[in-house]
Amino acid sequence: MRRLVAAVLAFFFxxxxxGGERPLCVVGxxxxxxxxxxxxxxxxxxxxxxxxxxxxxxxxxxxxxADLAACSRALTPADGEVEPTVLALDAIAxxxxxxxxxxxxxxxxxxxxxxxEITDWNTxxxxxxxxxxxxxETGSGTRASFENAIGIRKPAHGQExxxxxxxxxxxxxxxxxxxxxxxxxxxxxxHPLLLDGSAISQETVQSGTYPLVRPFLLCADGTxxxxxxFLVWATGEEGRTLLRSIGLFEPxxxx
Amino acid sequence: xxxxxxxxxxxxxxxxxxxxxxxxxxxAGWMLAAALPALRASGISFLMSPVWExxxxxxxxxxMLLSSIGTALGAVAAASPAALCAALIFGEFCHPAVGRAFFxxxxxxxxxxxxxxxxxxxxCLVPVIDRKLYPLTAAAGGTGGLAVILILSLMVLPSLVxxxxxTLRAVPQAPQRASAALxxxxxxxxFCCILPSIRRSVRLHxxxxxxxxxxxxxxxxxxxxxxxxxxxxxxxxxxxAGTIVLEMGYAxxxxxxxxxxxxxxxxxxxxxxxxxxxxx
Numbered sequence: 288m289r290r291l292v293a294a295v296l297a298f299f300f301x302x303x304x305x306g307g308e309r310p311l312c313v314v315g316x317x318x319x320x321x322x323x324x325x326x327x328x329x330x331x332x333x334x335x336x337x338x339x340x341x342x343x344x345x346x347x348x349x350x351x352x353a354d355l356a357a358c359s360r361a362l363t364p365a366d367g368e369v370e371p372t373v374l375a376l377d378a379i380a381x382x383x384x385x386x387x388x389x390x391x392x393x394x395x396x397x398x399x400x401x402x403x404e405i406t407d408w409n410t411x412x413x414x415x416x417x418x419x420x421x422x423x424e425t426g427s428g429t430r431a432s433f434e435n436a437i438g439i440r441k442p443a444h445g446q447e448x449x450x451x452x453x454x455x456x457x458x459x460x461x462x463x464x465x466x467x468x469x470x471x472x473x474x475x476x477x478h479p480l481l482l483d484g485s486a487i488s489q490e491t492v493q494s495g496t497y498p499l500v501r502p503f504l505l506c507a508d509g510t511x512x513x514x515x516x517f518l519v520w521a522t523g524e525e526g527r528t529l530l531r532s533i534g535l536f537e538p539x540x541x542x
Numbered sequence: 543x544x545x546x547x548x549x550x551x552x553x554x555x556x557x558x559x560x561x562x563x564x565x566x567x568x569x570a571g572w573m574l575a576a577a578l579p580a581l582r583a584s585g586i587s588f589l590m591s592p593v594w595e596x597x598x599x600x601x602x603x604x605x606m607l608l609s610s611i612g613t614a615l616g617a618v619a620a621a622s623p624a625a626l627c628a629a630l631i632f633g634e635f636c637h638p639a640v641g642r643a644f645f646x647x648x649x650x651x652x653x654x655x656x657x658x659x660x661x662x663x664x665x666c667l668v669p670v671i672d673r674k675l676y677p678l679t680a681a682a683g684g685t686g687g688l689a690v691i692l693i694l695s696l697m698v699l700p701s702l703v704x705x706x707x708x709t710l711r712a713v714p715q716a717p718q719r720a721s722a723a724l725x726x727x728x729x730x731x732x733f734c735c736i737l738p739s740i741r742r743s744v745r746l747h748x749x750x751x752x753x754x755x756x757x758x759x760x761x762x763x764x765x766x767x768x769x770x771x772x773x774x775x776x777x778x779x780x781x782x783a784g785t786i787v788l789e790m791g792y793a794x795x796x797x798x799x800x801x802x803x804x805x806x807x808x809x810x811x812x813x814x815x816x817x818x819x820x821x822x
Contacts, residue, residue, distance in 0.1 A: 317791060340792025406681070416676070419683035424768065424788050425597055426797075445681040446767040446778050449788045453664075453764065460669050461683040 315344025315357025403443025617694030652700030660761030
């Protein structure tokens with residue numbers, strides 16, 4: 288929650304600090320908020336960040352209200368003609384409470400847990416009791432990526448929460464809980480599980496060995512020179528270092 | 543000179559009133575306009591269907607509506623008697639200094655932001671419910687109707703106490719003195735003479751509390767579990783106000799319109815509740 292307050296403050300300060308020249312307007316996914324604000328704070332170009340959702344970002348770009356759209360999922364043909372630049376890769380971590388002795392899980396077991404076929408930790412070999420399955424609300428990009436990658440069609444959630452930070456708090460206060468959050472989200476009292484035997488690291492994320500990876504994209508319409516300049520800076524050494532420092536991963540090919 | 547001043551006052555009062563009324567009308571009209579696409583597409587099933595799947599454009603609010611009504615009624619039913627007793631004890635029975643200290647503390651409580659109540663509920667109340675009632679709330683990890691009712695009743699308590707305190711202070715002294723002169727004890731006076739005389743005001747303040755409980759979202763979101771399904775004390779559920787906060791961030795098109803329809807619905811239901819405006 289402290290992080291949320293800090294984020295809001297940072298947002299206002301960046302918004303106020305941009306006087307004079309019209310700032311570059313980035314609209315899109317709220318999951319990318321931290322990454323965008325980190326970049327905006329260090330960027331040589333004034334940036335204005337508006338968070339809503341991937342869909343809103345693309346709509347704003349198409350209507351000319353935004354210079355760049357922030358997308359936290361792979362683009363589909365329905366998204367229209369835009370030029371995506373991969374800013375970074377984000378891994379989704381499956382987390383459990385520290386009282387939970389599990390350190391690894393397979394994706395089929397995970398699917399069975401989230402679809403309600405396995406409802407008790409005892410089935411998996413420990414004595415915690417009933418599993419509290421924590422998911423995100425419909426429409427969340429994190430949820431869409433998670434369910435696509437694991438193959439979940441009809442989730443049987445015990446709780447649906449609205450934010451990574453809240454999922455972390457809920458898991459840390461319930462020993463029987465399991466949840467998924469962006470790997471950039473750290474909290475005390477919880478630990479990530481190895482998924483299909485692989486941990487989250489630069490190598491496993493880049494090669495795709497770790498199954499829960501999604502791209503963070505910045506989409507331009509190719510009409511704004513300042514947007515292009517910003518993209519070059521953000522995918523350059525300085526931008527990459529900043530994004531690494533908040534727990535994101537470098538995409539495979541470098542520009 | 544006085545005439546000019548009076549005309550000036552008259553003008554500014556009328557203008558202010560007109561601005562207020564116009565804002566309210568504009569707000570309601572704008573919400574109606576924003577809500578219409580979803581209402582037209584879903585028709586009566588918007589109210590009757592319990593299925594809320596915005597990604598498939600299926601908007602039915604009945605499950606969330608029942609959850610909102612149930613938790614709000616439960617919270618006010620739990621908080622109202624407690625608030626009345628607290629106001630009676632600290633206003634009539636105990637030492638005036640203690641009473642003043644209590645009511646000062648109560649006013650501080652009523653100023654706390656709701657997210658604080660939610661966090662307290664999430665980190666303290668929900669785990670306790672989970673442990674004590676296991677395995678009743680097992681699948682939801684302690685969240686659900688019970689947690690929502692407890693948190694909401696805590697949240698409406700301070701304003702209820704303040705309301706009842708003011709009501710009790712406005713009760714005329716003569717009947718109480720007469721009651722005492724007849725040999726009634728303080729408790730007999732309170733229950734047989736004071737309480738019946740403020741029945742109407744109790745109902746109005748309860749209406750106000752109900753309105754606040756219906757509209758509360760931030761705190762509820764943290765303890766309700768938020769899965770859309772028919773309400774139960776021991777399973778996760780979602781309220782109307784909670785849905786607006788949870789989904790407004792990224793809703794677009796019909797989905798956004800459906801959220802406005804929920805807002806319109808909340809506006810109407812709170813407008814229909816009895817109000818304690820201008821009552822002692």
